[in-house]
Amino acid sequence: MDPRTEINSLLQEGAPVLFGALSPLGQRVYFPPDVPAQSAEARGKALNGTIGQITDGRGGAVPLPVLAAGLSGLSAEDLSRALLYSPVEGIPEVRQRWRAWQRRGVAADLPSSLPLVTGGLTHSLSILADLFGGEGRAVAIPRPFWGNYRQVFATRTGAEVKTAPAYVEGRYNTVAIAEALHGLPAGEPAVAILNLPSNPGGYSLTVAERGEVRQCLLDVAAVRPLVVICDDAYAGLVFEPGIPRESLFWDLIGAHPNLVPVKVDGGTKEFSFFGGRVGFLTFACAPESGVARALESKMKTLVRSTVGSPVATSQVLLLQALRAPGVEEQVEAVRALLEERYRALKKALAEVDPGLLTVLPSNSGCFALVEIPEKLGLTGEQVRRHLLEHHDTGLISVDPRYLRIAHCSVDAAALPELVRRMEQAVRELA
Amino acid sequence: MDPRTEINSLLQEGAPVLFGALSPLGQRVYFPPDVPAQSAEARGKALNGTIGQITDGRGGAVPLPVLAAGLSGLSAEDLSRALLYSPVEGIPEVRQRWRAWQRRGVAADLPSSLPLVTGGLTHSLSILADLFGGEGRAVAIPRPFWGNYRQVFATRTGAEVKTAPAYVEGRYNTVAIAEALHGLPAGEPAVAILNLPSNPGGYSLTVAERGEVRQCLLDVAAVRPLVVICDDAYAGLVFEPGIPRESLFWDLIGAHPNLVPVKVDGGTKEFSFFGGRVGFLTFACAPESGVARALESKMKTLVRSTVGSPVATSQVLLLQALRAPGVEEQVEAVRALLEERYRALKKALAEVDPGLLTVLPSNSGCFALVEIPEKLGLTGEQVRRHLLEHHDTGLISVDPRYLRIAHCSVDAAALPELVRRMEQAVRELA
Numbered sequence: 001m002d003p004r005t006e007i008n009s010l011l012q013e014g015a016p017v018l019f020g021a022l023s024p025l026g027q028r029v030y031f032p033p034d035v036p037a038q039s040a041e042a043r044g045k046a047l048n049g050t051i052g053q054i055t056d057g058r059g060g061a062v063p064l065p066v067l068a069a070g071l072s073g074l075s076a077e078d079l080s081r082a083l084l085y086s087p088v089e090g091i092p093e094v095r096q097r098w099r100a101w102q103r104r105g106v107a108a109d110l111p112s113s114l115p116l117v118t119g120g121l122t123h124s125l126s127i128l129a130d131l132f133g134g135e136g137r138a139v140a141i142p143r144p145f146w147g148n149y150r151q152v153f154a155t156r157t158g159a160e161v162k163t164a165p166a167y168v169e170g171r172y173n174t175v176a177i178a179e180a181l182h183g184l185p186a187g188e189p190a191v192a193i194l195n196l197p198s199n200p201g202g203y204s205l206t207v208a209e210r211g212e213v214r215q216c217l218l219d220v221a222a223v224r225p226l227v228v229i230c231d232d233a234y235a236g237l238v239f240e241p242g243i244p245r246e247s248l249f250w251d252l253i254g255a256h257p258n259l260v261p262v263k264v265d266g267g268t269k270e271f272s273f274f275g276g277r278v279g280f281l282t283f284a285c286a287p288e289s290g291v292a293r294a295l296e297s298k299m300k301t302l303v304r305s306t307v308g309s310p311v312a313t314s315q316v317l318l319l320q321a322l323r324a325p326g327v328e329e330q331v332e333a334v335r336a337l338l339e340e341r342y343r344a345l346k347k348a349l350a351e352v353d354p355g356l357l358t359v360l361p362s363n364s365g366c367f368a369l370v371e372i373p374e375k376l377g378l379t380g381e382q383v384r385r386h387l388l389e390h391h392d393t394g395l396i397s398v399d400p401r402y403l404r405i406a407h408c409s410v411d412a413a414a415l416p417e418l419v420r421r422m423e424q425a426v427r428e429l430a
Numbered sequence: 431m432d433p434r435t436e437i438n439s440l441l442q443e444g445a446p447v448l449f450g451a452l453s454p455l456g457q458r459v460y461f462p463p464d465v466p467a468q469s470a471e472a473r474g475k476a477l478n479g480t481i482g483q484i485t486d487g488r489g490g491a492v493p494l495p496v497l498a499a500g501l502s503g504l505s506a507e508d509l510s511r512a513l514l515y516s517p518v519e520g521i522p523e524v525r526q527r528w529r530a531w532q533r534r535g536v537a538a539d540l541p542s543s544l545p546l547v548t549g550g551l552t553h554s555l556s557i558l559a560d561l562f563g564g565e566g567r568a569v570a571i572p573r574p575f576w577g578n579y580r581q582v583f584a585t586r587t588g589a590e591v592k593t594a595p596a597y598v599e600g601r602y603n604t605v606a607i608a609e610a611l612h613g614l615p616a617g618e619p620a621v622a623i624l625n626l627p628s629n630p631g632g633y634s635l636t637v638a639e640r641g642e643v644r645q646c647l648l649d650v651a652a653v654r655p656l657v658v659i660c661d662d663a664y665a666g667l668v669f670e671p672g673i674p675r676e677s678l679f680w681d682l683i684g685a686h687p688n689l690v691p692v693k694v695d696g697g698t699k700e701f702s703f704f705g706g707r708v709g710f711l712t713f714a715c716a717p718e719s720g721v722a723r724a725l726e727s728k729m730k731t732l733v734r735s736t737v738g739s740p741v742a743t744s745q746v747l748l749l750q751a752l753r754a755p756g757v758e759e760q761v762e763a764v765r766a767l768l769e770e771r772y773r774a775l776k777k778a779l780a781e782v783d784p785g786l787l788t789v790l791p792s793n794s795g796c797f798a799l800v801e802i803p804e805k806l807g808l809t810g811e812q813v814r815r816h817l818l819e820h821h822d823t824g825l826i827s828v829d830p831r832y833l834r835i836a837h838c839s840v841d842a843a844a845l846p847e848l849v850r851r852m853e854q855a856v857r858e859l860a
Binding site: 025028029032034035038039041042043045046047048049050051052053054055056057058059061062063064065066067069070071072073074078081082083084085086119120121122123126130146147148151152155156199269271272273274275276277301304305306307308309310311312313314316317318320321324326327330331334337338341366367384388391392393394395396397404405406407408409410411412413414417418421 | 458473479480482487494496497501503504581735748761764767822835839841843
């Protein structure tokens, strides 16, 4: 059997719904037996002349001292790892430790693959867009949503973004995915993206809402294969008691044969490592299963053909953190800092004139979202420009009438003034 | 005028041949006015709530101490830059200093854009594949070539790789690109990839051969638009006197209206920073020109929709090196180390039985290539497997009968033994 047929057979047998939802490119790719595959076979040989990277002849790096100086906090072994190529699938210890991090508090019998390392959360999404997107594929996303989803799925692959409101009458709309896919012929596969805590909303589901969203996805899965991408970029950044912090991914495993949950996460927000570009991609299958092997072959090919291999330097730095005994406390300290800003913002927003700004519910993440009342006849973009030009204040506008406040990058003490200026800007324009 | 039309107009007017060679995706993309564009407008504002990254409220990072510890060689300011998002186009100082590095010894009147930062050389290639590849587009590459070109251009975008032999009768074939495109209808645009020093060949052109290759490209450009990708991954690693070290890119600027040269390079090999994933993309236009702006808009969109933004951590480390007064000497020391291995390998290969191995010309780079004589009836893959299984030795096989030796990762003292084992393996199988 040729290698592509072999890889595809593993999916046809072990995950037929997933296989049926693959794009033409997703069906086409498998990891070819060229340099990285041959190098992997040569690991540990006495004479290894496979890899085109400069080593000391014994597998260590040959660093420029002026470049390595910045990494002086690393051991010699980790410095070498930071400067040499990562395996295409990621450094094994990083993958294992990230899996353990993801599975804190998760039931042992829920299967999850060894996470594949990517070049950040967007890279994870772009690999999923290559695997499951493509011309005409429906991608359901509650709106407003992070604009880059559109570039990743629609602009690049030709998929069709379908949306429904994330908020209805000031509350989270738990059936948005079903509404977005309304009218799509039964049986046609679709992709759904759920970003929780959300960007731009800063919203996480309550226990009751999680049940409703899960039921909504089951209802969709009753009529079509559905790949559900859980974009967990802001995992753990939850500020209200009673709001679950665990990913929806775990709730969806095994929920319905037509439901294919995928977890997208990374060090970017969870470890406050924005510049590092370490993301992960995780499927609901056991690490050594045939399905896991087949998916890894496909994902590795997409990593290799987009960026070669994921960044080793940042993986090694993330690894230092994952190994450290005090890491959970340090992650919690960042969360607590954000909670302080969240509370300051919430307090300021509570005093806003509702005739000028509608405050949408928020309980988590890095953002809060306000809507300009429709009756004022203003767009978010008009208010944003006015704030830039006349109030020395930068915010993000989201079509049609939203403004996103990134409280994660503003000092708590400055947030009341920021809200005052927003209110003032709308008053001046209305 | 809508922003896409505006961007495309700049190219239609300033670089009509380049515009005509764009793929449908290449024509479609332009940088949309969402988060990064709005954040760029908000830089320097007193209150800036635009970016979804966690800062101290004054633009500095909030590092996990256990993660930042590895970067203890950086100043506080550079540490912040290493941990926070890079601009999508790259850190300005990195771009400026890389441009100065590229242009050492280059005539001031040759235009080149401010290099766009990517996630490594493969990422640069994959952006070019998105811009100029696509269904049915001819991509000419002398063979043997690095297998990943096929995944990047053909598997992903549907382009058609066309090849001709890089070596004819033991000499570099300077008309390979024209031969590869033979039969393609006149006027149809094409892409050519020239990787010099080459992988897997370890070959750089002599002065006379450069003239011949340039003439070959002019001949092709006489009948069609031709995008010439100069893959300068191994720039500078030249070991024989009289062989020019400068990129062919500079020779092609302004050579013919139908010729569009592009330069792909990066810190990977030039700065021995394999794990860092910092690549660049440079076009032959002045930094502030309309063409440069339009191309940057398109390339940025492709960076954003594949990896979000390029890795900041590695950019900052590369920046330390680019700023350091002694960097040229340190880069030269790495080159000298490789030259020692190159000479050891060359000496050992000179003594090989030509009935068992044909040694192809090599003078640069990280590799040497040998061919198994056709009359022996062996494939490179058979010899590779035999070396792995019976001689504790790893090499890369390249179809149909090549073996690539990565002398860059083997100690000089071990290379004679490696060559002896290759010879022995072929003798055992023949």
